[in-house]
Amino acid sequence: MTTVSASPFTGLDAERFATHLAQRSYLPAWWIAAKQEAWNEFNSLPMPSRKDEHWRFANLKGLALEDFQVPEDHSSLVPRLPDFPQASEIIFSNCQVVGRTGLPQELADQGVIFASLDEALRDHSDLMRKHFQRHPVQLGGQKFIALNVAFAASGTFLYVPKGVKVDLPFVVQHTLSGDRQSIFPHTIVVLEDQAEASLVEFFVSGDTKSQLASGVNDLHAGQNAKLTYVGAQNWSDDTLSFQANSIHAERDAHIQCLNVHLGGRQARHESHSRLAGPGSHCDMLALTVAKEAQEFDQRTLQTHQAPHTTSNLLYKNALIDTAKTIFSGLIVVDPDAQQTDAYQTNRNLLLSDKAEANSLPGLEIQANDVRCSHGATSGRVPPEQEFYLQSRGIDPAKAHELIVFGFFEEVLSRLDNEQLHTVLSDLIQSKFKKS
Amino acid sequence: MKSLEIRDLTVALTESPDQPIVKGLSLTIKTGEVHAIMGPNGTGKSTLSKAIAGHPDYKVTSGDVLIDGVSVLEMEPDERARAGIFLAFQYPAEIPGVSIANFLRAAEQARLADGENVDAAAYYKRLYSKMDSLKIDRKFTSRSVNEGFSGGEKKRCEILQMAMLEPTFALMDETDSGLDIDALKIVAEGVNNLRGDNLGVMMITHYQRLLDYIVPDFVHVMYDGRIVKSGDKSLAIELEAKGYDWIKEEFATASA
């Protein structure tokens, strides 16, 4: 087993960490302590090894962190994403806030908070502390979550008080640029009982350099709350990316999560939903376009802790060239969670003979009155579809693009927000344009 | 006037190239003409039309297909389509998640030069007017291509595509099969509206019935990979009266 005890690399080393902490001495003591603890944890946890089931099929060599640096406090040109109607927006470049629209007064009056981490730590420290890493993801990436907490400087806190409903989405954009730069965005979303809101996060590179991103989300929906979370990443093709989603649903809460994965040399996404209260529901959706030598590694866990809970996971991957995807999912139904409906589906569309889609679906059911299913399919583009499109004058590349969009539509059409549907389609399309 | 010349064409399955299905077939279709091809099942009619359109399952082992004297055999299927060939499929494929509107728009876009874009407003106006005349509900624009369509809806959708893409040569493979008489009339009217000096049609059919509504200029009988008889509309009527058996008897011995 390869164990890396002390952190051998230069960029994210103890010295840099000490500097990072020192620069943040004005922040609450609990935050500083959490960072220190996370840094210790990061150093004590081994790098993933071959024997680790959570990392089966993954390219472990590609995980090396040695080359990356904590970003300088600088901002650079931020790629503009298409505008669409939104409640409020915060834009980060590396770890700096470089743009934001004010929170509409009526939302502020109702007690809605939409703030950068620093602002939230200054103004709402206790509230944040209550929800920060309350239900951490444990799907193998703890070391990278610890790294996130240790160096987290950018990120947002969205808080929607009881009964407040916000129609338009909140939008966050993280931009990473510069060679060997890294970011560690941390997002906390708290919807109190009966609240409704959606948050859309974009993660993009400002250039084509080699970069590191390790992001963490703590998503919490109170009783009967309705939360939509969309995270779309389009990192540079030379980025190493980790993302951990923690989803927590209380009684009758309804959560919809969609992750779109486009960029990165190697991108790992861990998502754990906990159906904690009776009657709660979670949709876990993901769309991935894997191209050239990209590797996308997705690990999921649906934990049903209460009766009458439902979860529905649908992860769709389109694979081109020599790309590789890994899907490993588990549904766990606790003994008390009777009358649970849990579904898990992974579909892989292979547009090339050389692409590799790995699927590891799983169930662990301890209750007897449940409906659970899991399924994984991988298939080539049906040749009759390809020929049909070509026979209308559409060239093979465009035909594949249309077929991929058709394949994704089942997921995209679940979004209520039409404009967001368009924005995501355009983002996905950009992947077919860059060659 | 343009011409589509099928010259002594032999077609086999790509996987078994030494077993020809179409066996040295020759036929020239000029714009302004409608040629009906009739023949029993399994004779190679669909193979002929798919081979002309460039389907990868089929291999042309000898002969040629030319538009105005230029061979299309080296062209990819999409290039042939842009060169003016349109295949109305006997069994159109379903494309899940791809709406008719997006699909046809991509097909129109493919015909434009680099940098040019489909004018969305004009496109929808044209699309809706063609749909109206084919009695296709406008809601179909957002339906996935052919998915869950009835047989008749699929065939009307093929004609809609043909109307939008304005090919020079249409190869219509059993566009009438599976249609009730009302649907047949709508489809026939759609085709008749497209008839004219700028379109040549190869209309494959198993039944004479279609030819009452789309009156052909020429009728060819295909049997065992060849055209064995050509004539005018009266040949179709003769076939209808006598069935295909006499053809089989007459030519099975000849080819054996």
Ligand SMILES: Nc1ncnc2c1ncn2[C@@H]1O[C@H](COP(=O)(O)OP(=O)(O)O)[C@@H](O)[C@H]1O
């Ligand atoms: N893709 C295919 N695979 C196997 N056999 C085929 C294929 N296409 C055609 N054939 C065979 O070639 C012959 C002609 O078929 P087809 O062209 O469909 O005839 P038609 O359209 O006149 O009914 C039949 O014997 C059929 O089984």
Ligand SMILES: [Mg+2]
């Ligand atoms: Mg046929």
